[in-house]
Amino acid sequence: MQHIALVGTTADAKLGFRAELIKDLVAQGHIVYAFAGDYTDKTRSAITALGAIAVPYHISRFGMNPLQDIYTLVQLIWLFKKYRIDLSFCYFAKPVIFGTIAARLAGVPRRVAKIEGLGRIFTIPATGDTRRAKLLRWVQTQLYRIALPCCETVFVLNPDDEQDLIRNNNIKVKRCINLGGIGINLSDYQPFTPKGSIRFIFVGRLLPEKGIGYFIEAAKILRQQGAAAEFVVLGEPDNAPGAINRSQLQHLVEQGTIFYPGRVLNVAEYLKQSHVFVLPSYYREGVPRSTQEAMAAGLAVITTNVPGCRETVIDNENGLLVPPHDVDALVAAMQKLVTFPALTEQMGRRSRALAEQKYDVRKINAIVINALAPEDPNKA
Known part of the structure; x- marks a missing residue:
């Protein structure tokens, strides 16, 4: 003892x-x-x-x-x-x-x-x-x-x-x-493939370095292109410089750019109803817990090729890696998974297998x- x-x-x-x-x-x-x-x-x-x-x-x-x-x-x-x-x-x-x-x-x-x-x-x-x-x-x-x-x-x-x-x-x-x-406790996250349009989800602090701005910009572009997709944001507004605040979130919701449910206690339920987890972070992460949770829930992952984030993705197996600060590459990756939903499901299954192997x-x-x-x- x-x-x-x-x-x-x-x-x-x-x-x-x-x-x-x-x-x-x-x-x-x-x-x-x-x-x-x-x-x-x-x-x-x-x-x-x-x-x-x-x-x-x-x-x-x-x-x-x-x-x-x-x-x-x-x-x-x-x-x-x-x-x-x-x-x-x-x-x-x-x-x-x-x-x-x-x-x-x-x-x-x-x-x-x-x-x-x-x-x-x-x-x-x-x-x-x-x-x-x-x-x-x-x-x-x-x-x-x-x-x-x-x-x-x-x-x-x-x-x-x-x-x-x-x-x-x-x-x-x-x-x-x-x-x-x-x-993470794998039993808290059960894989489930929802029906309907591809749903992309961002989970994290709404800080610039976490990539929330790039996620929103990509959502706007894909909306303009007519992509059959939905965009969910989970995270508390932050007072840090450059962070997304509550009024900006409300404006984005009113525009139809994103779905923002406010403070949620059970992130796993929202992951369960999504297909692709997106984290365009350029922060010096360890290994993002949010990505580990998304993988356990059986989601495909799009994230950046930077320390910590890249540890979670085998490119073109359980997701896609994009360069940091590159919204065009992010849009292309998201569009690829909208176009090929079967690939999205395949990547999600691989994510769960990797979570069981690496993140138990x-x-x-x-x-x-x-x-x-x-x-x-x-x-x-």
Whole structure:
């Protein structure tokens, strides 16, 4: 039995993306402390129901104030000592950096980190890099250079992240394991081929780097061309610069460009009624969970040939890869699947098979838990 600190950012992300891991760790007999920065009574109760202990702490997810980050560091040192943590498991950029350093300073004997994509700072927009972006990338890389060597294991989700962050920057890590994805509960997604016109679906944050703008532009073009297709958008409006807001969504709905149902609790039902999942992202993804879910639901996938996204598609087998920032290529790919619906069904079946092979959360969790197991002192 180990006291494990699972250190992330938001409670919703922990419940949405770590619930299965928490349950598996608890089933192994470990005491799991779930660290998040925004607990409510509802999310705290949900974490407790999984068998873990909710631990609130302060973290500024996107802030650049070093004093706030120092406060986070000091608070984590105190909390790790208070709960006598045996193993820290940190994921997402700031928790990996400051959580791992805090664990080292607190004397936590075992430390693990998980890189789930390189994120916004490593994302290069169509307009190219800026001096500010290059500076922030350099600073974050230096912080990783301090934190990652403190870990006994670093998990990544795709080979590009290991190459671009760790190898290219000569960051010394003891062991790096490529998980290929965070995994999903396959039983939550049952393949089903709906009748009627081809339905394309976008699921994700409505941010420019996630490709929502390209999806909408492609939908407009295909509408103008008279394509027999429907276009569904799932995702919450975002306040970030360049994001699609609620009034813009309403206008697109009134124009007949997209169907937008607002906030939904069961994404699986909408995937079940769709044929093709589209993610024209240029964000430095790990491996998008939304794409893993769509594959488990038996959808063909159209996504970009960029790190993280390209791991989910074998081109012309379970979907199509397109270049980032290329709306013409995106339209051509979508038009191809409208024209050949039998190909769409074939790709969907292949997606499900790949999801069973690569993204079963039980298989991925088994790899993680095996890596977290303490070494047998009697082993030669």
